[in-house]
Amino acid sequence: MTALALKKISKSFDKTQVLKDIDIEVNEGEFVVFVGPSGCGKSTLLRVVAGLEDASAGEVWIGDQCVNPIPPSKRGIAMVFQSYALYPHLNVSKNMSLALKQEGIPKDEIAERVAEASRMLKLDGYLERYPSELSGGQRQRVAIGRAIVRKPKLFLLDEPLSNLDAALRMNTRVELANLHKQLKATMIYVTHDQTEAMTLADKIVVLRDGQVEQIGSPMELYNNPVNQFVAGFLGSPAMNFLPADIIGKDASLSVGIRPEDLFLADDGPLLADVTHVEHLGGDTNLIATVGEYNMTVRLFGQHDIEPDQQVKLGFDAAKALYFSADGLRASS
Incomplete structure (x- = not known):
């Protein structure tokens, strides 16, 4: 009713x-x-x-x-x-x-x-x-x-x-x-x-x-x-948004990747400069830049990473979201 x-x-x-x-x-x-x-x-x-x-x-x-x-x-x-x-x-x-x-x-x-x-x-x-x-x-x-x-x-x-x-x-x-x-x-x-x-x-x-x-x-x-x-409104830390051509997709799109869907990977496609590290005990948040774009990476557990360090990042492509120039959801 x-x-x-x-x-x-x-x-x-x-x-x-x-x-x-x-x-x-x-x-x-x-x-x-x-x-x-x-x-x-x-x-x-x-x-x-x-x-x-x-x-x-x-x-x-x-x-x-x-x-x-x-x-x-x-x-x-x-x-x-x-x-x-x-x-x-x-x-x-x-x-x-x-x-x-x-x-x-x-x-x-x-x-x-x-x-x-x-x-x-x-x-x-x-x-x-x-x-x-x-x-x-x-x-x-x-x-x-x-x-x-x-x-x-x-x-x-x-x-x-x-x-x-x-x-x-x-x-x-x-x-x-x-x-x-x-x-x-x-x-x-x-x-x-x-x-x-x-x-x-x-x-x-x-x-x-x-x-x-x-x-x-x-x-x-x-x-x-x-x-x-x-x-971008729902989720803490908030979703990261990058131009899709950074990962080889259509340049008219942006890609959204949640912080928990990023991970450290020696062969990862994203080279990130760490600017700040939040050691939370159970989790570690990395605040980083990829080119001119800011990102947050949420890692499970404790990690010995310091500011000014460079790391390579991979992500779960199946969980990435794509958005057109007007902000609406788009297919990849």
Whole structure:
């Protein structure tokens, strides 16, 4: 069943068009991530779904209902923002239950919902604490709990991990993935971080300049990007791009090679000058130049290679991708 359908959604602010004829379908229970660079329109699109912005054209359907004329509070959605937006004078329990009280939910049911959400989020021992007594990760869990207790049709999450440090972001990412499995809920998640998109999503929507570039599962987009933008955006380290004539192909093409598909080879076709080495323990990243072009090589394990060293590189030709001059995927 379709949980959300966006039909020809456009949005303009004065003369600036920020969303352009967007069509997206989200199935019930899916975790869908809107991803793209800053300014691509992903947060605006989420706000249109929520009703915090009106679409200039097109329709938003939640379930079997067009919700364009329906205010945010009546759409059956719950939002989690980058800022926790907790009430400092209310403890955790009251922060989580406030919206339910305002809806007139019976006290017994409120207590049951708060208890269930706090158990899922490991907040049982913090219900009497105030936001100032919590860590950043705990505050974000409270904000998520406040959404859970409402039992919405859609969870909308707008860069909810951006304020957390790297280690906490990874832990909270895992918690969100597990929470999605437990709730079996439909979640729409906005981020500019492609690692979050790849690790969380059932389906990724890649946006650029207010338009959808590609929709698919993480590995579909990683292995079969429709254009050079998607290929370069997904993957860390990012894909390398070289003119195809360097490897004896049509000079009108560029070739994309992922860092992990390159390897050291005495008879390799690419002569690279190493400019920097990242020793990561389990992996070694080489930052190098091939002619005037920069490249990243991801090698498994530890390697005794230093800057200013020359190395020869081979690559897995079967995994190389080719792009025409307009950036679209091309055959080799």
